[in-house]
Every structure is written in C-alpha cells, then in structure tokens.
Amino acid sequence: MTEPRLALRGIRRLFESGAGVQGVDLTVVPGEVHALVGLNGAGKSTLMRIALGMLRPTAGIVEIDGTDISRAASTTWASVGQLVEVPFTYPELTARDSLGLAARLHGIAREEIADVVARVLDELALEPFADRRTRRLSLGNRQRLGLASALQHHPRLIVLDEPTNALDPSGVILLREALLRRAGEDGAGILVSSHHLDEVARIAHRITVLNGGRVIGTLDPHGVDIERAFFELVHEDDRHRSAEAAVRGGRPVRRSA
Numbered sequence: 001m002t003e004p005r006l007a008l009r010g011i012r013r014l015f016e017s018g019a020g021v022q023g024v025d026l027t028v029v030p031g032e033v034h035a036l037v038g039l040n041g042a043g044k045s046t047l048m049r050i051a052l053g054m055l056r057p058t059a060g061i062v063e064i065d066g067t068d069i070s071r072a073a074s075t076t077w078a079s080v081g082q083l084v085e086v087p088f089t090y091p092e093l094t095a096r097d098s099l100g101l102a103a104r105l106h107g108i109a110r111e112e113i114a115d116v117v118a119r120v121l122d123e124l125a126l127e128p129f130a131d132r133r134t135r136r137l138s139l140g141n142r143q144r145l146g147l148a149s150a151l152q153h154h155p156r157l158i159v160l161d162e163p164t165n166a167l168d169p170s171g172v173i174l175l176r177e178a179l180l181r182r183a184g185e186d187g188a189g190i191l192v193s194s195h196h197l198d199e200v201a202r203i204a205h206r207i208t209v210l211n212g213g214r215v216i217g218t219l220d221p222h223g224v225d226i227e228r229a230f231f232e233l234v235h236e237d238d239r240h241r242s243a244e245a246a247v248r249g250g251r252p253v254r255r256s257a
C-alpha cells in the first residue's frame, strides 16, 4: 500500500475551554488534495498546527512519509510546504529576495534559486511586484507571496489553512492550477482547509468534515448539493451531541467558537 504523505492517528488536544480536537484520524496520500471543512472553531487550524509540529497533541501520532514527526530530521521538514498562519515575510526584503531566502531554507541549491524563484513568481503572477519590498505589498499579494514560498520547492506534503482568503478571483484560479499541478505532476499530498465549499468541490479528491473538534463524515466532491450535505452532517452531529448531553444530565454541548 502507498505510504501516506501525512497520517494523523488518534489526535487529541483540548484547550482549557474544552474546545480543540479529539480522536482525529486522517491521511493524505500522494497525488491527493484532501480538504478539511467545518464551521468557525471546528478545529481545522488546530489540527493543521498539530500536523506541522507547531502544537503538541496530548494524545496521538503524526507521521510524515511514515516518520513520526517527533523524530523527523530537517530533510523531512524541507519536503513540506505550509501556510497556516499569517504569511511570514521580511518587511524590508523584496518579494524576490524573500522567496530566495525561503528557497535556501528549504534546501534548494544556491545555483538553482534564481530559476526556482522566477518560475514561482510567474506561476502566481507576482512578477510585476517581485522587486517591491514585502511591507508594501497588498494583502492579496502578500498572501500570494506566502503561497509562493510554500509551493516553490515542490514539496512532497503541502498544508494550507484557508489559502484563498484575501485572494482575488484570478488568484484563486492560479492557486487551484498550482495545487492540481503539484498533486498531479509531483505526486504531492495536499491538505487544505476552506470555507468555500464550491471551490473545495472543484479541487478536492476527498473532503472531510470537522465539527466540534471531531471528524463527523465526508462529502462527495462530485455531489449535487454539497452545501446542503454539509449542513445536514453538521446539524445531525449537533443534535446528537445535545441529546447525549441531555442524557448525561449536563448542559448541551457548547459550540466552540
């Protein structure tokens, strides 16, 4: 069987408020775009931060290409591309120099950096802004720069949290094409979260629904009314939890937000 690019097994991390994620199992296989959808506070970012070793789970294991990330070497991390927080940029560097630095940190050979950077600037239509200091970029172009930095080294695993936020429609299309190329040509495994169900349906091979920190089901990307299917799953899960809470004599489960 093909080794997943990413495997989350029995992941649990609850915050003091009781919100977080629990009992999550999830894989991303080579060549796959796996989308994570859920309402605000469902636990998508928490799960992604755990997958990237930014947050420690209280239980469970994260494996990248079969290696437990607690033992992963720098070569494993160099094969990952991610954007899960505000795009990190050096305000005084130009977009081009910022990408060059990120390429070096991802292990690209010095003599290849200029070409790698030029290709990704072209791919995300950032060329006109390449020599502008990053602090002077618009929000959307800063997001494109963050994505360029995550994708330029052709990672084996890509993790993106709401990557279309702040992108204009042409940016959304460029990103979609770039991700499908990474999955199709490179065999990258891609985990992506989004609130845009239509966009997700266009790109994802698998869609997992998270609610209140748990996986509650999957959606068919080719389904006819994906939005309706999504809300049916979520409402059914909410009803189930409220009923369970009532049986226990406790208060209904508070929505995490």
Ligand SMILES: Nc1ncnc2c1ncn2[C@@H]1O[C@H](COP(=O)(O)OP(=O)(O)OP(=O)(O)O)[C@@H](O)[C@H]1O
Pocket: 015, 016, 017, 019, 020, 038, 039, 040, 041, 042, 043, 044, 045, 046, 047, 256, 257
């Ligand atoms: N560091 C933290 N400390 C305490 N609570 C946290 C922390 N990080 C997240 N949470 C809580 O965990 C829950 C899940 O948050 P998370 O950001 O993972 O959700 P999300 O699905 O990404 O939401 P959104 O769609 O709004 O980005 C929320 O209730 C949030 O307030």
